Amino acid sequence: MSVTAGPSQDQTIPHEVETDPRTDEILTIVAKETGIERARLVPDASIEELGIPSLDMVQAVFELETHFDIEIPAISEKAGSEFATVGDLVSHVLAALDRARAA
Amino acid sequence: MSGRRVAVTGIGAVCPIGATSSEFLASAKAGACGIGPITTIPTDRLTIRIAGEVTAFDPAAHLERRKLAMLDRTSQLAVVAAREAMAQAGLAGFQPARAGVILGASIGLGTFDEAYRVFYGEGSNRVAPLSVPRTMPNASTSAVSMEFGMRGASFAVASACASSTHAIGLAFQMIRGGMLDVALTGGSDAPVTVGHMKAWEALRVLSPDGCRPFSKDRNGLVVGEGAAILVLESMDRAKSRGATILAEIAGFGMTADAADLTSPDEAGGAAAMRAALEDAAIAPEAVGYINAHGTATRINDRSEIAALRLVFEAHLDRLPVSSTKSMVGHCMAGGGALEAALTALCLRDGVLPPTVGFREADPECDIDCIPNAARAGAVEWALSNSFAFGGLNAVIAMRAAS
Numbered sequence: 001m002s003v004t005a006g007p008s009q010d011q012t013i014p015h016e017v018e019t020d021p022r023t024d025e026i027l028t029i030v031a032k033e034t035g036i037e038r039a040r041l042v043p044d045a046s047i048e049e050l051g052i053p054s055l056d057m058v059q060a061v062f063e064l065e066t067h068f069d070i071e072i073p074a075i076s077e078k079a080g081s082e083f084a085t086v087g088d089l090v091s092h093v094l095a096a097l098d099r100a101r102a103a
Numbered sequence: 104m105s106g107r108r109v110a111v112t113g114i115g116a117v118c119p120i121g122a123t124s125s126e127f128l129a130s131a132k133a134g135a136c137g138i139g140p141i142t143t144i145p146t147d148r149l150t151i152r153i154a155g156e157v158t159a160f161d162p163a164a165h166l167e168r169r170k171l172a173m174l175d176r177t178s179q180l181a182v183v184a185a186r187e188a189m190a191q192a193g194l195a196g197f198q199p200a201r202a203g204v205i206l207g208a209s210i211g212l213g214t215f216d217e218a219y220r221v222f223y224g225e226g227s228n229r230v231a232p233l234s235v236p237r238t239m240p241n242a243s244t245s246a247v248s249m250e251f252g253m254r255g256a257s258f259a260v261a262s263a264c265a266s267s268t269h270a271i272g273l274a275f276q277m278i279r280g281g282m283l284d285v286a287l288t289g290g291s292d293a294p295v296t297v298g299h300m301k302a303w304e305a306l307r308v309l310s311p312d313g314c315r316p317f318s319k320d321r322n323g324l325v326v327g328e329g330a331a332i333l334v335l336e337s338m339d340r341a342k343s344r345g346a347t348i349l350a351e352i353a354g355f356g357m358t359a360d361a362a363d364l365t366s367p368d369e370a371g372g373a374a375a376m377r378a379a380l381e382d383a384a385i386a387p388e389a390v391g392y393i394n395a396h397g398t399a400t401r402i403n404d405r406s407e408i409a410a411l412r413l414v415f416e417a418h419l420d421r422l423p424v425s426s427t428k429s430m431v432g433h434c435m436a437g438g439g440a441l442e443a444a445l446t447a448l449c450l451r452d453g454v455l456p457p458t459v460g461f462r463e464a465d466p467e468c469d470i471d472c473i474p475n476a477a478r479a480g481a482v483e484w485a486l487s488n489s490f491a492f493g494g495l496n497a498v499i500a501m502r503a504a505s
Contacts, residue, residue, distance in 0.1 A: 053366075054363075058305070058307055073150070074307040074308075074309070076307075076311055076323045077321075077401075078401065079402075080308065080366065080400060080402040081401070082307065
Protein backbone atom coordinates (compact mmCIF):
# COMPACT_ATOMS: atom_id res chain seq x y z
CA MET A 1 0.00 0.00 0.00
CA SER A 2 1.09 3.53 -0.52
CA VAL A 3 0.64 6.16 2.15
CA THR A 4 1.39 9.84 1.97
CA ALA A 5 2.93 11.06 5.16
CA GLY A 6 5.09 13.89 6.37
CA PRO A 7 6.35 16.80 4.33
CA SER A 8 6.88 16.45 0.63
CA GLN A 9 10.33 15.61 -0.58
CA ASP A 10 12.76 18.38 -1.15
CA GLN A 11 12.67 19.93 -4.57
CA THR A 12 16.13 20.72 -5.76
CA ILE A 13 16.45 24.46 -5.88
CA PRO A 14 19.58 25.74 -7.54
CA HIS A 15 21.77 27.62 -5.12
CA GLU A 16 24.96 29.54 -5.57
CA VAL A 17 26.74 27.12 -3.32
CA GLU A 18 30.11 28.72 -3.95
CA THR A 19 29.02 32.24 -3.14
CA ASP A 20 26.39 31.78 -0.48
CA PRO A 21 27.74 33.11 2.81
CA ARG A 22 26.15 30.23 4.71
CA THR A 23 28.17 27.62 2.82
CA ASP A 24 31.24 28.13 4.96
CA GLU A 25 29.25 27.79 8.18
CA ILE A 26 27.73 24.54 6.89
CA LEU A 27 31.03 23.07 5.78
CA THR A 28 32.80 23.99 9.00
CA ILE A 29 30.29 21.83 10.84
CA VAL A 30 30.59 19.02 8.29
CA ALA A 31 34.38 19.12 8.64
CA LYS A 32 34.13 18.88 12.41
CA GLU A 33 31.69 15.96 12.33
CA THR A 34 33.37 13.93 9.63
CA GLY A 35 36.98 14.64 10.48
CA ILE A 36 37.61 15.64 6.88
CA GLU A 37 39.88 18.64 6.44
CA ARG A 38 37.78 21.74 5.69
CA ALA A 39 39.87 22.62 2.63
CA ARG A 40 38.91 19.34 0.95
CA LEU A 41 35.19 20.03 1.30
CA VAL A 42 34.71 21.78 -2.03
CA PRO A 43 31.41 21.66 -3.95
CA ASP A 44 32.63 19.27 -6.63
CA ALA A 45 34.22 16.82 -4.22
CA SER A 46 32.58 13.37 -4.24
CA ILE A 47 31.36 12.16 -0.84
CA GLU A 48 32.41 8.65 -1.78
CA GLU A 49 35.89 9.71 -2.86
CA LEU A 50 36.31 11.70 0.33
CA GLY A 51 35.57 8.40 2.09
CA ILE A 52 32.83 9.77 4.35
CA PRO A 53 30.93 6.79 5.82
CA SER A 54 27.13 7.05 5.70
CA LEU A 55 26.81 7.18 9.49
CA ASP A 56 29.23 10.13 9.66
CA MET A 57 27.08 11.90 7.11
CA VAL A 58 23.94 11.15 9.14
CA GLN A 59 25.66 12.57 12.22
CA ALA A 60 26.79 15.67 10.31
CA VAL A 61 23.26 16.31 9.05
CA PHE A 62 21.93 15.90 12.58
CA GLU A 63 24.43 18.47 13.86
CA LEU A 64 23.43 20.85 11.06
CA GLU A 65 19.78 20.45 12.11
CA THR A 66 20.71 21.23 15.70
CA HIS A 67 22.94 24.17 14.79
CA PHE A 68 20.40 25.86 12.51
CA ASP A 69 17.34 24.60 14.39
CA ILE A 70 15.79 23.23 11.24
CA GLU A 71 14.70 19.87 9.92
CA ILE A 72 16.64 18.68 6.92
CA PRO A 73 14.32 16.27 5.09
CA ALA A 74 15.66 12.87 4.18
CA ILE A 75 15.90 12.08 0.48
CA SER A 76 14.44 8.68 1.12
CA GLU A 77 14.86 7.25 -2.37
CA LYS A 78 18.61 7.75 -1.96
CA ALA A 79 18.80 6.66 1.68
CA GLY A 80 22.32 5.70 2.64
CA SER A 81 23.82 7.88 -0.09
CA GLU A 82 21.66 10.98 -0.20
CA PHE A 83 24.39 13.27 -1.45
CA ALA A 84 26.78 12.47 -4.26
CA THR A 85 28.89 15.57 -3.76
CA VAL A 86 29.62 18.17 -1.11
CA GLY A 87 27.72 20.64 -3.29
CA ASP A 88 24.61 18.41 -3.23
CA LEU A 89 24.69 18.41 0.55
CA VAL A 90 25.16 22.17 0.82
CA SER A 91 22.44 22.84 -1.72
CA HIS A 92 20.01 20.60 0.18
CA VAL A 93 20.80 22.34 3.47
CA LEU A 94 20.49 25.81 1.93
CA ALA A 95 17.06 24.88 0.56
CA ALA A 96 15.97 23.70 4.00
CA LEU A 97 17.25 26.95 5.52
CA ASP A 98 15.34 29.00 2.94
CA ARG A 99 12.13 27.09 3.64
CA ALA A 100 12.56 27.59 7.39
CA ARG A 101 13.10 31.30 6.88
CA ALA A 102 10.03 31.57 4.63
CA ALA A 103 7.83 29.67 7.07
CA MET B 104 27.13 -31.47 11.51
CA SER B 105 25.90 -34.62 13.17
CA GLY B 106 23.55 -34.76 16.12
CA ARG B 107 19.86 -35.08 16.74
CA ARG B 108 17.43 -33.84 14.12
CA VAL B 109 15.23 -30.95 15.15
CA ALA B 110 11.54 -30.53 14.34
CA VAL B 111 9.26 -27.50 14.42
CA THR B 112 6.02 -28.70 16.00
CA GLY B 113 4.26 -25.47 16.91
CA ILE B 114 4.15 -21.90 15.65
CA GLY B 115 2.45 -18.87 17.14
CA ALA B 116 2.44 -15.37 15.70
CA VAL B 117 0.98 -11.95 16.33
CA CYS B 118 1.81 -9.45 13.62
CA PRO B 119 0.39 -6.64 11.48
CA ILE B 120 -1.30 -9.12 9.14
CA GLY B 121 -2.55 -11.64 11.65
CA ALA B 122 -3.43 -12.18 15.29
CA THR B 123 -2.50 -15.87 14.95
CA SER B 124 -0.06 -17.84 12.83
CA SER B 125 -2.87 -19.18 10.65
CA GLU B 126 -4.13 -15.63 10.01
CA PHE B 127 -0.56 -14.53 9.27
CA LEU B 128 -0.18 -17.34 6.74
CA ALA B 129 -3.58 -16.70 5.14
CA SER B 130 -2.81 -12.98 4.81
CA ALA B 131 0.60 -13.69 3.28
CA LYS B 132 -1.00 -16.07 0.80
CA ALA B 133 -3.43 -13.29 -0.08
CA GLY B 134 -0.61 -10.76 -0.53
CA ALA B 135 -1.88 -8.53 2.27
CA CYS B 136 0.06 -5.57 3.60
CA GLY B 137 -0.15 -4.55 7.25
CA ILE B 138 1.67 -1.26 6.82
CA GLY B 139 -0.38 1.90 7.20
CA PRO B 140 -0.77 5.20 9.02
CA ILE B 141 0.36 4.99 12.65
CA THR B 142 -2.54 4.71 15.08
CA THR B 143 -1.06 3.48 18.36
CA ILE B 144 1.03 6.54 19.28
CA PRO B 145 0.73 10.33 18.81
CA THR B 146 2.17 11.31 15.44
CA ASP B 147 2.20 15.11 15.68
CA ARG B 148 5.96 15.20 16.25
CA LEU B 149 6.80 12.52 13.68
CA THR B 150 7.95 13.16 10.13
CA ILE B 151 7.48 9.51 9.15
CA ARG B 152 3.96 8.48 10.02
CA ILE B 153 3.61 4.89 8.80
CA ALA B 154 4.43 1.59 10.46
CA GLY B 155 3.39 -2.03 10.61
CA GLU B 156 1.26 -2.13 13.74
CA VAL B 157 -0.64 -4.93 15.40
CA THR B 158 -3.84 -2.92 15.55
CA ALA B 159 -6.06 -5.89 16.41
CA PHE B 160 -4.08 -6.83 19.52
CA ASP B 161 -5.91 -6.31 22.81
CA PRO B 162 -3.52 -7.42 25.55
CA ALA B 163 -6.23 -7.20 28.22
CA ALA B 164 -8.16 -9.88 26.38
CA HIS B 165 -5.24 -12.29 26.84
CA LEU B 166 -3.57 -11.39 30.10
CA GLU B 167 -4.93 -10.85 33.58
CA ARG B 168 -4.47 -7.43 35.12
CA ARG B 169 -1.48 -8.16 37.32
CA LYS B 170 0.50 -9.88 34.58
CA LEU B 171 -0.42 -7.16 32.14
CA ALA B 172 1.15 -4.55 34.41
CA MET B 173 4.37 -6.54 34.71
CA LEU B 174 4.93 -6.80 30.97
CA ASP B 175 5.83 -4.31 28.27
CA ARG B 176 3.96 -4.73 25.01
CA THR B 177 6.92 -6.65 23.55
CA SER B 178 6.58 -9.33 26.25
CA GLN B 179 2.79 -9.35 25.98
CA LEU B 180 3.09 -10.16 22.28
CA ALA B 181 5.63 -12.90 23.05
CA VAL B 182 3.45 -14.59 25.67
CA VAL B 183 0.41 -14.60 23.41
CA ALA B 184 2.38 -16.01 20.48
CA ALA B 185 3.98 -18.62 22.76
CA ARG B 186 0.58 -19.80 23.97
CA GLU B 187 -0.55 -20.36 20.42
CA ALA B 188 2.65 -22.25 19.58
CA MET B 189 2.34 -24.45 22.66
CA ALA B 190 -1.31 -25.20 21.98
CA GLN B 191 -0.52 -26.17 18.40
CA ALA B 192 2.36 -28.40 19.46
CA GLY B 193 0.25 -30.08 22.12
CA LEU B 194 3.37 -30.17 24.19
CA ALA B 195 2.35 -31.69 27.49
CA GLY B 196 4.53 -33.71 29.81
CA PHE B 197 7.92 -32.25 28.97
CA GLN B 198 10.68 -32.52 31.51
CA PRO B 199 11.05 -28.95 32.83
CA ALA B 200 14.83 -29.11 33.21
CA ARG B 201 15.16 -30.25 29.59
CA ALA B 202 12.95 -27.47 28.21
CA GLY B 203 14.29 -23.97 27.56
CA VAL B 204 13.22 -20.59 26.26
CA ILE B 205 15.61 -18.81 23.92
CA LEU B 206 14.29 -15.58 22.44
CA GLY B 207 15.67 -12.53 20.71
CA ALA B 208 16.54 -9.83 23.23
CA SER B 209 14.10 -6.98 23.11
CA ILE B 210 13.92 -4.07 25.51
CA GLY B 211 10.52 -2.65 26.39
CA LEU B 212 10.80 0.50 24.33
CA GLY B 213 7.28 1.70 25.13
CA THR B 214 7.97 1.42 28.84
CA PHE B 215 11.22 3.35 28.47
CA ASP B 216 9.57 6.03 26.41
CA GLU B 217 6.71 6.58 28.83
CA ALA B 218 8.83 6.44 31.99
CA TYR B 219 11.28 9.04 30.75
CA ARG B 220 8.60 11.18 29.14
CA VAL B 221 7.06 11.58 32.58
CA PHE B 222 10.43 12.02 34.30
CA TYR B 223 12.10 14.47 31.93
CA GLY B 224 9.13 15.82 30.01
CA GLU B 225 6.77 16.42 32.87
CA GLY B 226 9.38 17.02 35.54
CA SER B 227 8.11 14.23 37.74
CA ASN B 228 10.68 13.06 40.23
CA ARG B 229 9.52 9.46 40.03
CA VAL B 230 9.97 6.63 37.57
CA ALA B 231 7.46 3.76 37.62
CA PRO B 232 8.72 0.84 39.72
CA LEU B 233 8.16 -1.84 37.09
CA SER B 234 10.30 0.05 34.56
CA VAL B 235 13.32 -2.12 35.28
CA PRO B 236 11.72 -5.58 34.97
CA ARG B 237 9.66 -4.45 31.98
CA THR B 238 12.70 -3.19 30.08
CA MET B 239 15.29 -5.84 30.81
CA PRO B 240 16.31 -7.47 27.52
CA ASN B 241 15.35 -10.91 28.83
CA ALA B 242 11.89 -9.78 29.99
CA SER B 243 10.03 -11.65 27.25
CA THR B 244 12.18 -14.77 27.71
CA SER B 245 11.48 -14.80 31.43
CA ALA B 246 7.76 -14.19 30.96
CA VAL B 247 7.50 -17.13 28.56
CA SER B 248 9.52 -19.47 30.78
CA MET B 249 7.26 -18.62 33.73
CA GLU B 250 4.14 -19.07 31.64
CA PHE B 251 4.97 -22.70 30.87
CA GLY B 252 7.29 -23.73 33.71
CA MET B 253 10.28 -24.33 31.48
CA ARG B 254 13.32 -24.61 33.74
CA GLY B 255 16.16 -25.58 31.43
CA ALA B 256 18.70 -23.35 29.65
CA SER B 257 16.92 -20.07 28.93
CA PHE B 258 18.32 -16.73 27.83
CA ALA B 259 17.89 -13.83 25.43
CA VAL B 260 20.11 -13.33 22.42
CA ALA B 261 21.05 -9.87 21.13
CA SER B 262 21.98 -9.07 17.54
CA ALA B 263 19.63 -6.21 16.68
CA CYS B 264 17.46 -7.17 13.71
CA ALA B 265 18.89 -10.70 13.62
CA SER B 266 18.25 -11.43 17.32
CA SER B 267 15.38 -13.85 16.90
CA THR B 268 17.14 -15.67 14.04
CA HIS B 269 20.19 -16.14 16.23
CA ALA B 270 17.85 -17.30 19.00
CA ILE B 271 16.24 -19.94 16.77
CA GLY B 272 19.65 -21.04 15.56
CA LEU B 273 20.98 -21.46 19.09
CA ALA B 274 17.84 -23.30 20.23
CA PHE B 275 18.31 -25.61 17.25
CA GLN B 276 21.94 -26.22 18.17
CA MET B 277 21.11 -26.90 21.81
CA ILE B 278 18.51 -29.51 20.91
CA ARG B 279 20.75 -31.03 18.26
CA GLY B 280 23.63 -31.18 20.74
CA GLY B 281 21.51 -32.81 23.45
CA MET B 282 21.41 -29.91 25.92
CA LEU B 283 17.66 -29.46 25.57
CA ASP B 284 14.83 -31.70 24.36
CA VAL B 285 12.34 -28.91 23.84
CA ALA B 286 12.67 -25.18 23.23
CA LEU B 287 10.38 -22.26 22.78
CA THR B 288 12.26 -19.87 20.53
CA GLY B 289 11.79 -16.81 18.35
CA GLY B 290 11.22 -13.27 19.47
CA SER B 291 9.10 -10.19 19.67
CA ASP B 292 9.37 -6.45 19.49
CA ALA B 293 7.17 -3.41 19.92
CA PRO B 294 9.34 -0.58 18.63
CA VAL B 295 6.60 1.80 17.47
CA THR B 296 7.14 4.47 20.12
CA VAL B 297 7.55 8.19 19.61
CA GLY B 298 11.12 8.31 20.86
CA HIS B 299 12.24 5.28 18.90
CA MET B 300 10.55 6.45 15.71
CA LYS B 301 12.37 9.78 16.05
CA ALA B 302 15.66 7.89 16.45
CA TRP B 303 14.95 5.92 13.26
CA GLU B 304 14.02 9.12 11.46
CA ALA B 305 17.38 10.59 12.39
CA LEU B 306 19.11 7.63 10.76
CA ARG B 307 17.46 8.72 7.48
CA VAL B 308 16.57 5.20 6.31
CA LEU B 309 12.78 5.19 6.83
CA SER B 310 10.40 5.22 3.92
CA PRO B 311 7.71 7.89 4.06
CA ASP B 312 5.26 5.91 1.96
CA GLY B 313 5.75 2.12 2.06
CA CYS B 314 8.06 -0.88 2.12
CA ARG B 315 8.95 -2.04 -1.40
CA PRO B 316 11.83 -4.50 -1.20
CA PHE B 317 13.73 -5.14 -4.47
CA SER B 318 11.55 -2.62 -6.32
CA LYS B 319 13.46 0.02 -8.25
CA ASP B 320 11.53 2.76 -6.46
CA ARG B 321 12.13 1.40 -2.95
CA ASN B 322 12.97 4.17 -0.55
CA GLY B 323 13.62 2.73 2.85
CA LEU B 324 12.40 0.50 5.60
CA VAL B 325 9.19 0.69 7.61
CA VAL B 326 9.22 -0.05 11.34
CA GLY B 327 6.94 -2.90 12.40
CA GLU B 328 5.96 -4.78 15.54
CA GLY B 329 5.08 -8.35 16.25
CA ALA B 330 6.09 -11.69 17.68
CA ALA B 331 6.59 -15.22 16.50
CA ILE B 332 7.41 -18.19 18.69
CA LEU B 333 8.34 -21.66 17.47
CA VAL B 334 8.27 -24.91 19.41
CA LEU B 335 11.37 -26.92 18.57
CA GLU B 336 11.97 -30.42 19.78
CA SER B 337 14.11 -33.35 18.84
CA MET B 338 12.71 -35.16 15.81
CA ASP B 339 12.70 -38.48 17.68
CA ARG B 340 10.69 -37.02 20.50
CA ALA B 341 8.24 -35.38 18.12
CA LYS B 342 7.75 -38.56 16.14
CA SER B 343 7.44 -40.83 19.14
CA ARG B 344 4.67 -38.69 20.61
CA GLY B 345 2.91 -38.49 17.25
CA ALA B 346 3.26 -34.71 16.90
CA THR B 347 2.54 -33.00 13.61
CA ILE B 348 5.88 -31.91 12.19
CA LEU B 349 5.56 -28.54 10.48
CA ALA B 350 9.15 -28.36 9.23
CA GLU B 351 12.67 -29.33 10.16
CA ILE B 352 15.47 -26.95 11.14
CA ALA B 353 18.54 -28.52 9.64
CA GLY B 354 21.28 -25.92 9.53
CA PHE B 355 22.41 -22.64 11.00
CA GLY B 356 25.12 -20.22 9.95
CA MET B 357 26.28 -17.04 11.61
CA THR B 358 29.00 -14.56 10.82
CA ALA B 359 30.10 -11.02 11.62
CA ASP B 360 31.00 -8.50 8.91
CA ALA B 361 33.50 -6.73 11.19
CA ALA B 362 33.12 -3.79 8.84
CA ASP B 363 30.50 -1.06 9.13
CA LEU B 364 28.06 -0.35 11.96
CA THR B 365 25.04 0.09 9.70
CA SER B 366 25.97 -0.76 6.09
CA PRO B 367 25.82 -4.46 5.27
CA ASP B 368 28.75 -6.29 3.75
CA GLU B 369 27.98 -8.81 1.03
CA ALA B 370 30.88 -11.07 1.96
CA GLY B 371 29.60 -11.42 5.52
CA GLY B 372 26.08 -12.26 4.41
CA ALA B 373 27.35 -14.72 1.83
CA ALA B 374 29.57 -16.42 4.40
CA ALA B 375 26.60 -16.87 6.75
CA MET B 376 24.53 -18.47 3.97
CA ARG B 377 27.41 -20.78 3.05
CA ALA B 378 27.80 -21.75 6.71
CA ALA B 379 24.11 -22.64 6.94
CA LEU B 380 24.31 -24.74 3.77
CA GLU B 381 27.40 -26.51 5.02
CA ASP B 382 25.80 -27.12 8.41
CA ALA B 383 22.77 -28.67 6.69
CA ALA B 384 25.11 -30.58 4.35
CA ILE B 385 23.37 -29.41 1.18
CA ALA B 386 24.55 -27.86 -2.05
CA PRO B 387 23.35 -24.37 -3.02
CA GLU B 388 21.36 -25.92 -5.86
CA ALA B 389 19.21 -27.81 -3.34
CA VAL B 390 17.68 -24.58 -2.06
CA GLY B 391 14.27 -23.78 -3.53
CA TYR B 392 13.29 -20.61 -1.68
CA ILE B 393 14.97 -17.78 0.21
CA ASN B 394 13.22 -15.64 2.77
CA ALA B 395 15.41 -12.56 2.46
CA HIS B 396 16.30 -9.99 5.07
CA GLY B 397 14.84 -7.61 2.45
CA THR B 398 14.49 -4.32 4.35
CA ALA B 399 13.81 -2.18 1.24
CA THR B 400 16.66 0.23 1.87
CA ARG B 401 18.63 0.84 -1.29
CA ILE B 402 21.82 -0.48 0.23
CA ASN B 403 20.49 -3.56 2.05
CA ASP B 404 18.67 -5.02 -0.92
CA ARG B 405 21.52 -4.38 -3.34
CA SER B 406 24.01 -5.93 -0.93
CA GLU B 407 21.79 -8.91 -0.14
CA ILE B 408 21.28 -9.72 -3.81
CA ALA B 409 25.03 -9.45 -4.36
CA ALA B 410 25.55 -11.86 -1.46
CA LEU B 411 22.98 -14.27 -2.90
CA ARG B 412 24.73 -14.10 -6.27
CA LEU B 413 28.07 -14.97 -4.62
CA VAL B 414 26.59 -18.07 -3.03
CA PHE B 415 24.09 -19.28 -5.63
CA GLU B 416 25.64 -18.01 -8.87
CA ALA B 417 23.50 -19.09 -11.85
CA HIS B 418 21.08 -21.00 -9.60
CA LEU B 419 19.83 -17.61 -8.37
CA ASP B 420 18.12 -17.14 -11.73
CA ARG B 421 15.78 -20.00 -10.82
CA LEU B 422 15.55 -19.31 -7.09
CA PRO B 423 12.53 -17.42 -5.74
CA VAL B 424 13.46 -14.86 -3.05
CA SER B 425 10.93 -12.79 -1.13
CA SER B 426 10.71 -10.35 1.74
CA THR B 427 8.22 -10.78 4.57
CA LYS B 428 9.02 -7.22 5.67
CA SER B 429 7.05 -6.00 2.66
CA MET B 430 3.92 -7.22 4.48
CA VAL B 431 4.69 -6.60 8.17
CA GLY B 432 7.47 -4.01 8.19
CA HIS B 433 10.74 -4.41 10.01
CA CYS B 434 9.78 -6.02 13.31
CA MET B 435 13.30 -5.74 14.69
CA ALA B 436 13.91 -8.40 17.36
CA GLY B 437 10.72 -10.15 16.24
CA GLY B 438 11.45 -9.94 12.53
CA GLY B 439 13.64 -12.99 12.04
CA ALA B 440 11.18 -15.13 13.99
CA LEU B 441 8.20 -13.99 11.92
CA GLU B 442 10.19 -14.70 8.77
CA ALA B 443 11.26 -18.16 9.92
CA ALA B 444 7.68 -18.88 11.01
CA LEU B 445 6.25 -17.91 7.64
CA THR B 446 8.95 -19.89 5.85
CA ALA B 447 8.10 -23.01 7.84
CA LEU B 448 4.36 -22.63 7.25
CA CYS B 449 4.86 -22.05 3.54
CA LEU B 450 7.13 -25.10 3.25
CA ARG B 451 4.38 -27.14 4.87
CA ASP B 452 1.72 -25.81 2.49
CA GLY B 453 3.80 -25.80 -0.70
CA VAL B 454 3.38 -22.06 -1.12
CA LEU B 455 5.91 -19.34 -1.87
CA PRO B 456 5.07 -16.10 -0.01
CA PRO B 457 5.19 -12.85 -1.99
CA THR B 458 7.07 -9.58 -1.83
CA VAL B 459 4.20 -7.11 -1.84
CA GLY B 460 4.44 -3.45 -2.86
CA PHE B 461 6.64 -4.35 -5.80
CA ARG B 462 6.31 -1.91 -8.69
CA GLU B 463 9.32 -1.96 -10.95
CA ALA B 464 12.24 -4.28 -11.62
CA ASP B 465 15.64 -3.04 -10.50
CA PRO B 466 18.72 -4.22 -12.41
CA GLU B 467 20.54 -4.19 -9.04
CA CYS B 468 18.04 -6.77 -7.74
CA ASP B 469 17.80 -9.17 -10.67
CA ILE B 470 15.88 -11.91 -8.90
CA ASP B 471 12.48 -13.53 -8.92
CA CYS B 472 11.07 -11.77 -5.84
CA ILE B 473 7.63 -13.40 -6.13
CA PRO B 474 6.14 -9.97 -6.82
CA ASN B 475 2.83 -9.08 -5.18
CA ALA B 476 1.18 -12.50 -5.28
CA ALA B 477 1.97 -15.79 -3.56
CA ARG B 478 2.21 -18.82 -5.74
CA ALA B 479 2.24 -22.56 -5.40
CA GLY B 480 5.65 -24.13 -5.12
CA ALA B 481 6.61 -27.32 -3.36
CA VAL B 482 10.11 -26.79 -2.09
CA GLU B 483 12.28 -29.07 0.01
CA TRP B 484 14.86 -26.59 1.29
CA ALA B 485 14.64 -22.92 2.23
CA LEU B 486 16.88 -20.36 3.88
CA SER B 487 15.77 -17.53 6.13
CA ASN B 488 18.24 -14.64 6.22
CA SER B 489 18.76 -11.96 8.86
CA PHE B 490 21.54 -9.42 8.41
CA ALA B 491 21.57 -7.03 11.34
CA PHE B 492 22.91 -3.57 12.06
CA GLY B 493 26.31 -4.05 13.58
CA GLY B 494 27.13 -6.53 10.84
CA LEU B 495 25.82 -9.63 12.62
CA ASN B 496 24.39 -12.21 10.24
CA ALA B 497 22.28 -15.29 10.91
CA VAL B 498 20.85 -17.77 8.42
CA ILE B 499 18.60 -20.73 9.14
CA ALA B 500 18.34 -23.67 6.75
CA MET B 501 14.91 -25.27 6.89
CA ARG B 502 13.58 -28.42 5.30
CA ALA B 503 10.02 -29.39 4.52
CA ALA B 504 8.72 -32.20 6.72
CA SER B 505 9.05 -35.49 4.90
